[in-house]
Amino acid sequence: MADRVESVVNLYLGDCLPILRALEPESMDAVITDPPYSSGGAFRGDRMDSTSNKYQNSEQAGHLYAEFNGDNKDQRAWAYWCYLWLSECYRVMRDATPILMFTDWRQLPTATDLLQSAGFVWRGIVAWDKTEAARPQPGRFRNQCEYIVWGSKGPFYIARPVPVLPGVYRHLVRMDDKWHITGKPTPLLEDLVRIVEPGGHILDPFMGSGTTGVACIRQGYSFSGIELMNEHFTIAKNRIERAIKPQEQEAMWRLN
Numbered sequence: 001m002a003d004r005v006e007s008v009v010n011l012y013l014g015d016c017l018p019i020l021r022a023l024e025p026e027s028m029d030a031v032i033t034d035p036p037y038s039s040g041g042a043f044r045g046d047r048m049d050s051t052s053n054k055y056q057n058s059e060q061a062g063h064l065y066a067e068f069n070g071d072n073k074d075q076r077a078w079a080y081w082c083y084l085w086l087s088e089c090y091r092v093m094r095d096a097t098p099i100l101m102f103t104d105w106r107q108l109p110t111a112t113d114l115l116q117s118a119g120f121v122w123r124g125i126v127a128w129d130k131t132e133a134a135r136p137q138p139g140r141f142r143n144q145c146e147y148i149v150w151g152s153k154g155p156f157y158i159a160r161p162v163p164v165l166p167g168v169y170r171h172l173v174r175m176d177d178k179w180h181i182t183g184k185p186t187p188l189l190e191d192l193v194r195i196v197e198p199g200g201h202i203l204d205p206f207m208g209s210g211t212t213g214v215a216c217i218r219q220g221y222s223f224s225g226i227e228l229m230n231e232h233f234t235i236a237k238n239r240i241e242r243a244i245k246p247q248e249q250e251a252m253w254r255l256n
Helices: 002-008 016-022 051-055 075-092 108-117 186-195 211-219 230-255
Strands: 009-013 030-033 098-103 121-129 145-152 168-170 201-204 222-227
Touching: 009 211, 009 230, 016 075, 016 222, 030 186, 075 098, 075 108, 098 108, 098 121, 098 186, 108 121, 108 145, 168 186, 186 211, 201 211, 211 222, 211 230, 222 230
Parallel strands: 009 222, 030 098, 030 201, 121 168, 201 222
Antiparallel strands: 098 145, 121 145
């Protein structure tokens, strides 16, 4: 069964740009990723703060997860950097395949421009409703949503073996399913990967704690993930291995 696992999952530790440049052209059926937003805080001093201070609500929560890099860029630097890796994603994707990129309200306008500047056709925005548990602020509207900007490499045919999917997903961030400061719920990613045709190979250049990979394994997709931080890479590898084991057992049962 080892050969089967190796053919399903490829994990890379390092900076995504040189790794993306080494991947074969037109080898991926989708990109689904959650890059650093570089948007926490209203001023440069706020952005330069640690990720635990920017994205955690209490001192206790700030020590639960490892810090991550790449979240301190100003707007122009962030835009240029995103253009670089999005352009490489365009190169490695097959024609007529989807790309999904998480963002927040601050970076949403820039993210939609960047997707198009890299060559993709912008198809729309999906809202993730984080429920009423998200960041209450008295006297203000609650920042209850994050967003998935999505598009395609070239045409995106309606006659695909994929159902009609919602434009809004409501998922609570549960502590027993959170492995990263900005980690997304696994059920949310399991919903999102269904935009990809069955059996496709999905790439995540900012793998983090591996949630996209876990969702891919559970839903029957192959997965390639890239992660810069060693601690997060280890968490992702362990989580994906745990997700693979039931798949191995099911395959062995069928063989018997």
